[in-house]
Amino acid sequence: MPAMSPIISVSGLSKTYASGFQALKTVDLEIRQGEIFALLGPNGAGKTTLISIICGLVNPSTGTVKADGHDIVTDYRAARAKIGLVPQELTTDAFETVRATVSFSRGLFGKRKDPDLVERVLKDLSLWDKRDTQIRRLSGGMKRRVMIAKALAHEPRILFLDEPTAGVDVELRQDMWQLVRRLRESGVTIILTTHYIEEAEEMADRVGVISKGEIILVEDKTELMRKLGRKQLTLSLQAPLAALPESLAGYDLILAAGGDEIVFTYDTKAERTGITALLQALGEAGIRFRDLNTSQSSLEDIFVSLVRGRS
Amino acid sequence: MTSVSDAPPAFNGRAIAAIYRFEMARTLRTPLQSVVSPVLSTSLYFVVFGAAIGSRMQEIDGIAYGAFIVPGLIMLTLLTQSIANASFAIYFPKFTGTIYELLSAPVAWWEVVLGYVGAAATKSVVLGLIILLTATFFVPLRIEHPFWMLLFLVLTAVTFSLFGVIIGIWADGFERLQVVPLLVVTPLAFLGGSFYSIDMLPPLWRTVALFNPVVYLISGFRWSFFGVADVGVGVSLGMTLAFLLVCIVATGWIFRTGYRLKN
Numbered sequence: 001m002p003a004m005s006p007i008i009s010v011s012g013l014s015k016t017y018a019s020g021f022q023a024l025k026t027v028d029l030e031i032r033q034g035e036i037f038a039l040l041g042p043n044g045a046g047k048t049t050l051i052s053i054i055c056g057l058v059n060p061s062t063g064t065v066k067a068d069g070h071d072i073v074t075d076y077r078a079a080r081a082k083i084g085l086v087p088q089e090l091t092t093d094a095f096e097t098v099r100a101t102v103s104f105s106r107g108l109f110g111k112r113k114d115p116d117l118v119e120r121v122l123k124d125l126s127l128w129d130k131r132d133t134q135i136r137r138l139s140g141g142m143k144r145r146v147m148i149a150k151a152l153a154h155e156p157r158i159l160f161l162d163e164p165t166a167g168v169d170v171e172l173r174q175d176m177w178q179l180v181r182r183l184r185e186s187g188v189t190i191i192l193t194t195h196y197i198e199e200a201e202e203m204a205d206r207v208g209v210i211s212k213g214e215i216i217l218v219e220d221k222t223e224l225m226r227k228l229g230r231k232q233l234t235l236s237l238q239a240p241l242a243a244l245p246e247s248l249a250g251y252d253l254i255l256a257a258g259g260d261e262i263v264f265t266y267d268t269k270a271e272r273t274g275i276t277a278l279l280q281a282l283g284e285a286g287i288r289f290r291d292l293n294t295s296q297s298s299l300e301d302i303f304v305s306l307v308r309g310r311s
Numbered sequence: 312m313t314s315v316s317d318a319p320p321a322f323n324g325r326a327i328a329a330i331y332r333f334e335m336a337r338t339l340r341t342p343l344q345s346v347v348s349p350v351l352s353t354s355l356y357f358v359v360f361g362a363a364i365g366s367r368m369q370e371i372d373g374i375a376y377g378a379f380i381v382p383g384l385i386m387l388t389l390l391t392q393s394i395a396n397a398s399f400a401i402y403f404p405k406f407t408g409t410i411y412e413l414l415s416a417p418v419a420w421w422e423v424v425l426g427y428v429g430a431a432a433t434k435s436v437v438l439g440l441i442i443l444l445t446a447t448f449f450v451p452l453r454i455e456h457p458f459w460m461l462l463f464l465v466l467t468a469v470t471f472s473l474f475g476v477i478i479g480i481w482a483d484g485f486e487r488l489q490v491v492p493l494l495v496v497t498p499l500a501f502l503g504g505s506f507y508s509i510d511m512l513p514p515l516w517r518t519v520a521l522f523n524p525v526v527y528l529i530s531g532f533r534w535s536f537f538g539v540a541d542v543g544v545g546v547s548l549g550m551t552l553a554f555l556l557v558c559i560v561a562t563g564w565i566f567r568t569g570y571r572l573k574n
Binding site for chain 1: 321323324325326328329330332333336337340407408409411412413414415416417418419569
């Protein structure tokens with residue numbers, strides 16, 4: 001991948017609300033042009049605060065953000081013109097029609113009227129049939145689509161989706177992911193927040209984990225998946241060991257449970273896992289075991305251990 | 312990565328137009344509440360004080376009582392409607408959450424305010440003119456200074472729409488939204504000489520009345536109709552502009568600091 005300047009760069013960003021609650025500690029983050037970035041974290045971790053600052057909804061306490069090279073405070077017009085936001089809450093103007101509200105959004109972002117574009121966006125979101133319906137007459141899922149249409153009305157280069165699938169049915173979720181992929185193909189950078197790990201796994205190019213107002217990990221999803229691919233074999237011993245014999249030094253082993261267990265970590269995707277050799281070596285060392293089990297650490301486990309490790 | 316065509320406009324006129332149209336559409340959806348109701352309630356004053364009681368009242372400054380109260384009543388409606396329209400317009404998106412879009416859009420605060428104030432003031436001025444027209448059915452009217460009449464009408468509508476924006480941002484509930492219009496503005500308007508000349512007051516109360524900003528609005532507006540005023544028209548104009556300036560500065564401060572909007 002050629003070195004590109006990041007489309008969003010966040011540096012030294014913090015936010016303390018008037019109540020004294022520190023929603024963001026010091027956040028540094030770079031989003032690459034054209035990627036799908038999943039911001040993963042439990043409720044209250046600071047996901048929405050981070051997005052809200054980048055999009056101009058909340059003033060930061062310290063730090064700077066640049067969107068496509070434009071400072072979000074000093075050069076806010078240029079920065080915001082690039083950004084589309086679909087917030088978490090369903091907030092719509094109940095009495096407006098679908099088409100009117102989407103056209104309004106386009107005007108608000110300073111773009112020339114473009115009925116063809118509005119039509120395309122509405123069709124992409126299966127809203128065209130409802131174009132002249134008042135928003136209050138739509139179902140929750142349809143309202144969510146309207147909010148996405150509003151965010152796309154000014155052809156943003158960066159799209160923020162805050163918890164896009166919270167309370168969304170399966171069909172809409174599938175539609176949404178298709179749309180996200182199409183947008184990415186057209187060069188739009190997408191940042192989504194979620195607390196569903198499968199979602200990050202399915203969609204993202206990179207995953208950032210945020211907890212208690214700090215970004216604690218940013219990694220390529222494939223790298224995370226590689227970690228995911230690691231399994232552990234736990235052997236319960238017949239007699240506890242004081243130490244591992246020298247002959248087993250070549251294996252990735254840990255003596256656990258006070259010497260009652262040996263834990264072997266291996267890569268399922270490697271050509272040889274080493275299990276057979278290990279069992280043979282154990283037999284030769286005279287170590288007998290009464291039970292064995294294998295376990296796979298999920299992204300969830302990695303996530304939980306990361307989050308716990310920080311508390 | 313930034314190409315020339317990406318350069319954002321230094322002035323987002325389309326956003327102002329979008330907000331203005333949105334607000335006007337909201338009014339047109341509710342004509343009964345927006346237009347008919349204020350016109351009807353003001354017309355009741357003309358019927359009661361102008362046609363019925365007015366005939367038994369003395370003239371004030373040589374003007375029939377029914378006609379005398381018309382400028383004050385128009386001002387009363389102008390003040391309350393401007394505040395109500397603008398404060399609701401800005402409070403409601405805050406209440407429902409749709410304000411996120413305004414805050415995330417490439418618009419300057421003064422562009423947002425221009426859209427809302429423009430729409431609220433337009434409605435008030437149109438209402439004022441409809442009431443004026445209605446008044447002519449009940450009482451004989453003359454307008455000596457039509458230009459000044461319009462100027463006071465527009466200036467007052469703009470000023471109090473701005474005041475409404477401030478109230479709408481400050482309010483954190485529907486009650487607060489109502490408090491200032493009902494408990495402050497309506498009394499000030501009634502005591503500000505809508506129904507009498509402040510020269511009719513005892514000297515002490517006349518002095519007290521001069522601290523009421525609405526006195527200057529009504530006086531100036533009445534002068535544009537009949538050529539007579541409680542205070543000099545220059546003072547009226549000066550006071551109106553001063554209050555406008557205070558509202559502009561306050562609104563600017565609110566948006567720059569993000570008070571009650573971005574924290």
